Amino acid sequence: AGGHTTEILRLLSCLSESYSPRHYVLADSDKMSEAKIRSFEQKRAETFSESQFSLDRIPRSREVRQSWISSVVTTLYSILYSLPLTYKRKPDLILCNGPGTCVPVCLSAFVLGLLRIKRTIIVYVESICRVETLSLSGKILYYFSDYFIVQWPDLKKKYPKSVYLGRIV
Amino acid sequence: FRFKDSLAEDLRSADLVISHAGAGSCLETLEKGKPLIVVINDKLMDNHQLELAKQLHRDGCVLYCNCSTLVETLQSMDLSALKPFPPGQPEKFASFLDKVFGLQ
Numbered sequence: 001a002g003g004h005t006t007e008i009l010r011l012l013s014c015l016s017e018s019y020s021p022r023h024y025v026l027a028d029s030d031k032m033s034e035a036k037i038r039s040f041e042q043k044r045a046e047t048f049s050e051s052q053f054s055l056d057r058i059p060r061s062r063e064v065r066q067s068w069i070s071s072v073v074t075t076l077y078s079i080l081y082s083l084p085l086t087y088k089r090k091p092d093l094i095l096c097n098g099p100g101t102c103v104p105v106c107l108s109a110f111v112l113g114l115l116r117i118k119r120t121i122i123v124y125v126e127s128i129c130r131v132e133t134l135s136l137s138g139k140i141l142y143y144f145s146d147y148f149i150v151q152w153p154d155l156k157k158k159y160p161k162s163v164y165l166g167r168i169v
Numbered sequence: 170f171r172f173k174d175s176l177a178e179d180l181r182s183a184d185l186v187i188s189h190a191g192a193g194s195c196l197e198t199l200e201k202g203k204p205l206i207v208v209i210n211d212k213l214m215d216n217h218q219l220e221l222a223k224q225l226h227r228d229g230c231v232l233y234c235n236c237s238t239l240v241e242t243l244q245s246m247d248l249s250a251l252k253p254f255p256p257g258q259p260e261k262f263a264s265f266l267d268k269v270f271g272l273q
Contacts, residue, residue, distance in 0.1 A: 003193045014263035018272055093270075121269065128257070129192040131220040147269065149262070152224065165265055167257040 004099040005033040007127060009040045010169040011095065021052035023089050025082075027060040027101045056085055062100040078104035083111065090118040097125045098137045110144050125149040126162075128169050134159070177201075185248070187239070190222040199230060199254035206232040206246070208239055230254045 012022070024037050034055060045051040061078035062071045078101075086108040094109055096102030102124075109120040124145040126138045131152045134142065142148050148162045156164035176194075180186065180201045187206045188194040198205045207222045226233040229252040234242040267273050 006193065010257065010259050011262050014260045015266065016263070016272070018270070019266075093266075123266065123269075125262070127192070128196070129217065129221045131224045133217060133220065135217070147265075149265075151257075163265070165258075165261045167255075168259050168262040169257045 003129070004097055004127065005030075005036050007125075007169045008095070008097050009036060011097065011125060012040070017048045017050065019093070020048075020050070021054065023091065024053065024055045025085070025101065025105050026055060026057050027099070028057045029060045030057075030101075058082055058085065058101065058104065060101065061104050075100075075104055079107050079111075082108035086112055086120075087117065091120050094120055094122045095125070096123075096137075096141075098127045098130075098135050100137060103137050103140055106141055106144055121146045123147045123149065125168070126151065126155065128152075128167060130155065190218045192218070192221050195221060195225060195231065199225070200256060202253065204232075204248040204251050205230075206234065206239070206242060209233070209235045225254070228252065228254075 012019075022041075026033050037053075037055065041051060041053050058081050059074075059078055061075045066074070082104045086105060090112075091109065094102075094106055096106060106122050106124070109118070109122060112118045113120060122141070122145040124138065124141045124147070126134060126149065128151045130138065130150070132154050134155065138148075142159060142161070148159065149168070150156055150159065150162045150164055151167050151169070153164060156162055176197065180198060180203060183203055185206070186198045186203050187208060188198060190207050190209055195205065195207060207226070209219060209222065222231065222233060225231045229250070231251070232242060232246055264273075
């Protein structure tokens with residue numbers, strides 16, 4: 001959604017064609033990201049002719065400031081919804097940067113890993129807006145990701161298992 | 170206007186930008202090299218939005234005020250004291266991922 005999409009497209013900007021095909025997962029309520037993604041991929045196709053990508057939508061797992069209890073329910077629903085999608089795509093890598101949408105996708109991949117169906121590497125990049133505190137998605141995925149990247153030194157101090165590369169967007 | 174798809178045109182022709190603390194607005198403005206005054210809304214509870222604005226202020230890249238001190242800030246501002254905002258480096262991220270997957 002919005003800022004998250006812009007950030008993640010910047011993260012993708014320097015990746016080689018080894019990171020292909022790219023499967024984008026969006027919240028069903030997200031109206032603007034699809035256009036940004038298509039525009040990004042179109043530009044990419046100008047340089048890398050074999051550029052492949054797809055777009056999938058899942059139900060939004062949580063509205064801003066939704067209550068804790070109903071969030072657990074809607075997130076569980078989103079995880080169940082994500083399982084067949086993650087199973088179908090069996091990604092080698094999941095890259096995400098914080099919108100609520102990413103939590104069920106990552107957790108479904110984590111589950112498939114526990115079941116020995118597919119081992120996916122989960123890389124989480126916390127938004128550049130997060131200087132001192134982690135987002136809720138970050139707090140959860142800090143424990144489930146293989147690599148957790150922060151963009152400001154304060155967070156690296158608070159979350160020692162994280163990776164600090166400086167500002168990358 | 171209420172909403173535009175892109176503020177890029179307006180940003181290009183502006184000499185000074187006064188904005189709320191939204192990250193997108195701040196970063197877009199700073200990347201275009203325009204001086205920026207960030208106005209904090211004391212009544213909005215969205216505290217995490219302030220983190221970036223405060224950091225940018227600490228780094229000397231933006232001026233910082235609230236609605237009631239805006240006029241005073243405009244009167245006393247020294248825009249030449251603002252430091253440039255270096256761009257992010259996504260290539261570092263690409264390099265990191267390549268190492269993870271043994272693609273180097």
